[in-house]
Amino acid sequence: MFTTNRILGEKPLRGRHGVQLVACSLGILCVILVAAIVTSDQTALIGDLRQNNSILTSESQQLQMEKSALERQVETLRRERTELSLTRTQRILDAYCPKTGDKEERRCNPCQEGWLLSPSKSSCYLVKTTKNYHDWKTWEEAGEDCRQRNADLVVIESQQEQEFIREISHEYSDISLYRYWIGLRRTSEVWKWVDGSNLTESYWINRPSDNKDCAASVQWSSPEGWRAEDCAYKYRWICEMKALSV
Structure with missing residues (x-):
């Protein structure tokens, strides 16, 4: 009786032990799989992450190179600007205060050589008197030529200045039909000077026509001396x- 029960009782224990082994094995496999x-x-x-880091490092190096290149360009531009400023200053100094004599002393004048001093001594005028028509200019071209000389087309601000400009036009006009561009132009139906101010006092010979928007000074016997002309x-x-105040 004891022997039979013992034998019969061992089979369930062995079965449970096998199930536990299988479950344990499956658990270990799951852990290994999850770990993998x-x-x-x-x-x-x-x-x-390594790839992204490599890309970012490369981009950072590229940006650093571009930054260095821009800094060099800025430094070059700054140096060139300084040199241009010094050159311009020297050119202006030579124009107004040329060296004279063996000692190369400078004597300053109100106007550059070839320019005329106004009666008020506040302005200098350059009259382009070339007789060759091919050297004449449109209103825009004339203004650009003046700006290259650090000047602009003349702005007439008073009766005295108008008389002076009229005399200039008369003195330098070998033919009465010659005109001289002045710094007056019509924009949006309003006549304005090149300095941005509106026309307040005019000296038209005739009423300006609607299709001529730039003003020229001409030789004329009366105080008036302006004609509206085609800007081209x-x-x-x-x-x-x-x-220059000297």
Whole structure:
């Protein structure tokens, strides 16, 4: 009786033990599988991070190179601007205060050589009197020529200045039909000077026509001396700049 029960009782124990082994094995396999998956994901993530880091490092180096190049360009431009400023200053000094004598002493004048001093001694005028028509300029071209000389087309601000400009036009006009561009133009039906101010006192010979928007000074016996002309016509011109106080 004891022997039979013992034999019969051992079979269930062995069966439970086998199930436990299988369950344990499956658990271990699951752990290993999860660990493998996690390791694989981490490896892929690390690879991606390294790749991204490499890209960012490369981009950072490229940006640093571009920054250095821009800094060199800025320094070059700054140096060139300084040199141009010094050159311009020297050119202006030579124009107004040329060296004279063996000692190369400088004597300053209100106007550059070839320019006329106004009666008020506040402005200098350059009258372009070339007789060759091919050297004449449109209103825009004349203004650009003046600006290259650090001047602009003349702005007439008073009766005295108008008389002076009219005399200039008469003195330098070997033919009465010659005109000289002045710094007056009509924009949006309003006549304005090149300095941006509106026309307040005019000296028109005739009422300006609607299709002629630039003003020219002409030889005329009366105080008036302006004519409205087509801006594309080519004439002589008069530049004006501030006189140097000496």
